[in-house]
Amino acid sequence: MSEVLLEMKGVSVKFGGLTALSDIDYSITSRSLACIIGPNGAGKSTFLNVLTGTLRPSIGSVAFRGRDIGGLALHRISRLGIARKFQIPSVFPSLSVAENMDVARWGAAREPDETDVLEMVGLSARRDVKAADLSHGEKQWLEIGMAIAASPKLLLLDEPTAGMTSQETQATAALLHRLKRHTAIIAVEHDISFVRALDTDTLVLHQGRLFRRGPFSEIEADEAVRDVYLGRR
Amino acid sequence: MEAAVTTLLNALTLIGILSLVGLGLTISFGLMNVTNLAHGEFLTVGAYAVYFTQSFGGSYWLGLVTAPLAAAIVGCALEWLILRHLYEKPIAAILATWGASLVIQQSLELVFGLGGKPVLPPVQGALDLSVAAYPAYRILLICIAAIALGLVLVLVRRTSFGLDIRTVIQNRTMAEAVGINTRRVYAIAFAFGAGVAGLAGALVSPLTTVLPQMGVGYLANAFFVVIVGGAGSVAGLIAGSTFIGGLTSVLNYQMSPSLVQAIVLLVAILIVRVRPNGLLSTAGALR
Amino acid sequence: MKHRGRLVALAAGTCVLSIYPAFADEYHLTVLRDALLFGLFAVSLDFFWGSTGILSFGHATFFGLGGYVMTLVTMTSGLPAPSVLGLFAAVGAPAALAAIVGYFLLFGGVRGSFFTIVTLALSVIAQQLVISWSSVTGGDTGLLGVPPLALGGYEISGAMATYIVVAVTLIVVLLALRALEQSRWGKILIAIGDNEVRAAALGHNAPARLTLTFVISAAVAGFAGGLYVAIAGVVAPDLIGLLLSTEVIVWVAIGGRGTLLGPVVGAVLVQRAQQEISSMNPSLWPLILGCTFVIIVFVAPDGVMSIAERSRMLLRRRSA
Numbered sequence: 159m160s161e162v163l164l165e166m167k168g169v170s171v172k173f174g175g176l177t178a179l180s181d182i183d184y185s186i187t188s189r190s191l192a193c194i195i196g197p198n199g200a201g202k203s204t205f206l207n208v209l210t211g212t213l214r215p216s217i218g219s220v221a222f223r224g225r226d227i228g229g230l231a232l233h234r235i236s237r238l239g240i241a242r243k244f245q246i247p248s249v250f251p252s253l254s255v256a257e258n259m260d261v262a263r264w265g266a267a268r269e270p271d272e273t274d275v276l277e278m279v280g281l282s283a284r285r286d287v288k289a290a291d292l293s294h295g296e297k298q299w300l301e302i303g304m305a306i307a308a309s310p311k312l313l314l315l316d317e318p319t320a321g322m323t324s325q326e327t328q329a330t331a332a333l334l335h336r337l338k339r340h341t342a343i344i345a346v347e348h349d350i351s352f353v354r355a356l357d358t359d360t361l362v363l364h365q366g367r368l369f370r371r372g373p374f375s376e377i378e379a380d381e382a383v384r385d386v387y388l389g390r391r
Numbered sequence: 392m393e394a395a396v397t398t399l400l401n402a403l404t405l406i407g408i409l410s411l412v413g414l415g416l417t418i419s420f421g422l423m424n425v426t427n428l429a430h431g432e433f434l435t436v437g438a439y440a441v442y443f444t445q446s447f448g449g450s451y452w453l454g455l456v457t458a459p460l461a462a463a464i465v466g467c468a469l470e471w472l473i474l475r476h477l478y479e480k481p482i483a484a485i486l487a488t489w490g491a492s493l494v495i496q497q498s499l500e501l502v503f504g505l506g507g508k509p510v511l512p513p514v515q516g517a518l519d520l521s522v523a524a525y526p527a528y529r530i531l532l533i534c535i536a537a538i539a540l541g542l543v544l545v546l547v548r549r550t551s552f553g554l555d556i557r558t559v560i561q562n563r564t565m566a567e568a569v570g571i572n573t574r575r576v577y578a579i580a581f582a583f584g585a586g587v588a589g590l591a592g593a594l595v596s597p598l599t600t601v602l603p604q605m606g607v608g609y610l611a612n613a614f615f616v617v618i619v620g621g622a623g624s625v626a627g628l629i630a631g632s633t634f635i636g637g638l639t640s641v642l643n644y645q646m647s648p649s650l651v652q653a654i655v656l657l658v659a660i661l662i663v664r665v666r667p668n669g670l671l672s673t674a675g676a677l678r
Numbered sequence: 679m680k681h682r683g684r685l686v687a688l689a690a691g692t693c694v695l696s697i698y699p700a701f702a703d704e705y706h707l708t709v710l711r712d713a714l715l716f717g718l719f720a721v722s723l724d725f726f727w728g729s730t731g732i733l734s735f736g737h738a739t740f741f742g743l744g745g746y747v748m749t750l751v752t753m754t755s756g757l758p759a760p761s762v763l764g765l766f767a768a769v770g771a772p773a774a775l776a777a778i779v780g781y782f783l784l785f786g787g788v789r790g791s792f793f794t795i796v797t798l799a800l801s802v803i804a805q806q807l808v809i810s811w812s813s814v815t816g817g818d819t820g821l822l823g824v825p826p827l828a829l830g831g832y833e834i835s836g837a838m839a840t841y842i843v844v845a846v847t848l849i850v851v852l853l854a855l856r857a858l859e860q861s862r863w864g865k866i867l868i869a870i871g872d873n874e875v876r877a878a879a880l881g882h883n884a885p886a887r888l889t890l891t892f893v894i895s896a897a898v899a900g901f902a903g904g905l906y907v908a909i910a911g912v913v914a915p916d917l918i919g920l921l922l923s924t925e926v927i928v929w930v931a932i933g934g935r936g937t938l939l940g941p942v943v944g945a946v947l948v949q950r951a952q953q954e955i956s957s958m959n960p961s962l963w964p965l966i967l968g969c970t971f972v973i974i975v976f977v978a979p980d981g982v983m984s985i986a987e988r989s990r991m992l993l994r995r996r997s998a
């Protein structure tokens with residue numbers, strides 16, 4: 159039913175002597191939801207950077223819908239249908255909230271209709287406010303909104319719930335489950351309660367390696383994973 | 392043979408001057424990340440200092456000492472009055488320093504009057520080098536420039552002040568944390584670069600007529616010396632000067648100075664495109 | 679709100695320009711006309727600098743290139759419709775040069791201070807080339823006797839006719855660039871200026887957009903240069919050099935970067951001041967120009983007009 163959307167084969171990323179990702183094999187099908195966890199510096203953001211073209215893998219290949227995207231320019235990859243919410247909110251401060259969303263939509267290869275994404279992320283009352291004047295939490299939501307606005311085929315979210323209240327965290331989890339019907343999602347997260355709420359296919363990265371992969375219930379029960387988080391490994 | 396030796400010596404003269412002028416830019420542009428378009432004026436101030444000293448009957452040598460001091464003082468004033476406030480605003484710094492450059496030029500004209508000023512060299516005549524005769528003063532210039540660059544290298548690599556500079560440049564907040572007064576280090580480093588440019592001005596002054604606008608002619612070249620060589624290192628500075636000075640001297644032998652200037656700058660731009668981090672960088676083109 | 683204010687300002691400006699000939703003698707009309715031509719040049723710089731935040735320190739290269747190309751075309755005998763051809767060339771040549779420079783620099787990732795310095799060098803190169811290629815360009819002295827504009831066998835000369843051509847051109851260009859800035863294109867440029875990597879990650883080809891903006895800007899500058907030489911009748915190296923490149927920056931900075939209309943006002947005011955001051959003492963002007971650069975940076979970083987805007991806001995806050 160669902161085809162393979164993204165396939166990474168033997169991907170490694172090195173920064174000088176440091177290996178940030180090492181020999182990752184991974185694939186995800188369309189309309190699915192995956193979650194990446196791992197301690198600080200495990201390579202999670204690097205993982206996303208490889209997918210968006212911000213970084214080029216030192217070794218290995220990344221294919222999106224059967225097409226090799228290694229070394230493709232950032233905007234080209236985006237136009238294939240990969241959108242991303244950055245770890246540090248980086249909205250456009252000089253533009254209004256609505257204009258930020260417009261710029262996100264206009265970048266898509268086939269421009270999506272103006273759906274009310276702002277409603278979804280709870281910013282419709284703030285549409286004419288300059289993004290510079292938003293609170294940190296609102297910027298987070300705007301980031302998420304912009305990533306959704308382009309109706310991507312693959313949605314990458316780097317720590318979407320950082321700085322959110324537990325209620326908002328639950329709302330985000332619910333939102334992702336809804337979005338999963340249209341798009342594949344990979345979310346990087348530290349917040350275990352969020353990951354639990356997602357309750358989905360989970361990857362554990364540790365020192366650049368794919369340490370475990372499985373449903374969250376299994377991962378949660380895994381002693382070795384706990385050791386990694388507690389720094390015992 | 393004779394032509395080759397002359398061209399080589401011409402090149403060395405130019406390389407010496409460009410290295411000295413470029414040093415201040417390596418510090419400000421390369422290390423402090425601020426674009427100072429008034430840098431050429433430090434050279435001009437140095438040249439005027441020599442003229443001023445001689446007009447009171449002072450010797451060239453006295454001028455050679457006052458020139459870097461005068462330029463350093465002007466540099467200090469520029470840093471304190473203007474640049475200090477603009478380290479975080481790159482475009483504002485560009486505009487303000489260009490304005491400062493015009494003000495300095497015009498002030499020199501108001502103080503010293505219109506027209507070019509002559510400076511007498513300390514030694515006259517030519518030195519017979521068996522294959523070619525070459526002006527004695529230029530040989531002297533090459534020697535002084537080489538010594539000055541050597542001293543700069545020792546200062547940066549071997550003294551505690553050099554260490555301070557390098558620490559601040561690598562990480563400003565970290566340097567502050569270990570108790571270095573980064574503000575003062577910036578000011579001193581900047582004034583130091585200005586002083587060395589002033590020395591360059593003193594050295595070129597007997598070779599040309601001293602004019603308020605003379606520094607502007609060196610500005611673009613000096614920037615490309617720094618950019619082509621790779622901003623921020625003494626080795627890069629010398630590589631850049633050798634490249635620009637050498638190319639200019641070789642071309643000068645065949646065509647008009649305007650055309651040479653145009654060609655040299657064009658080639659420099661090409662190099663910046665191919666090697667954005669400079670000739671000496673190992674990282675290569677970034678994409 | 680702010681946009682409406684600017685439209686009102688543009689309408690007011692149009693009124694002033696259309697009434698002015700009724701009150702001014704021929705001399706003053708030509709003075710304003712020349713100032714407006716430089717105003718058009720300032721608009722071209724503002725279109726790039728204002729919407730991308732990247733400063734070109736060598737924009738006179740494009741203005742001067744337009745001027746020289748116009749001169750060479752119109753002074754070639756035997757061409758049909760030389761003025762039209764000339765203006766096309768005066769737009770095309772700078773646009774082509776900007777495309778090359780843009781491809782080279784902007785696609786190469788050259789931004790910020792590096793871009794500024796390379797464009798500064800470009801202006802120096804252009805001036806040196808013009809001076810050393812004297813058989814074609816007339817060298818240091820330039821070329822005299824550039825033929826006036828002629829359209830369909832009809833010669834446009836005389837203060838009134840040329841004034842009208844310049845004023846109408848200026849208003850049309852202003853309206854067109856304003857529309858462009860307010861369109862999707864302008865919004866995306868602002869986004870790129872805010873955060874280029876982010877805009878690229880959203881699918882926008884930043885280098886291509888920046889380059890095209892640079893090309894449009896250079897084309898307008900070249901057009902202004904072409905008009906200028908045809909109306910002034912002379913072309914000289916100072917139209918392509920570093921000094922003009924920096925003066926235009928002052929006009930834009932004083933008028934207010936990113937406002938399009940502001941730079942026209944800036945150009946007119948500064949040139950007026952320049953004439954007054956130079957007639958008192960010719961060597962005073964560069965000094966004042968230099969001080970102006972410094973003062974703008976510290977006192978009115980958003981242009982002189984913004985001071986009025988700021989004081990109005992202050993007043994409103996006080997009365998509220």
Ligand SMILES: Nc1ncnc2c1ncn2[C@@H]1O[C@H](COP(=O)(O)OP(=O)(O)OP(=O)(O)O)[C@@H](O)[C@H]1O
Pocket residue numbers: 173176178196197198199200201202203204205245
């Ligand atoms: N551009 C870079 N240059 C050098 N090293 C880098 C770079 N980006 C990341 N690293 C290093 O690679 C490793 C992985 O970083 P990454 O940002 O992927 O971690 P992360 O899992 O996202 O951590 P966090 O939870 O803190 O966001 C870290 O050791 C980091 O210091």
Ligand SMILES: [Mg+2]
Pocket residue numbers: 202203204245316
């Ligand atoms: Mg991270």
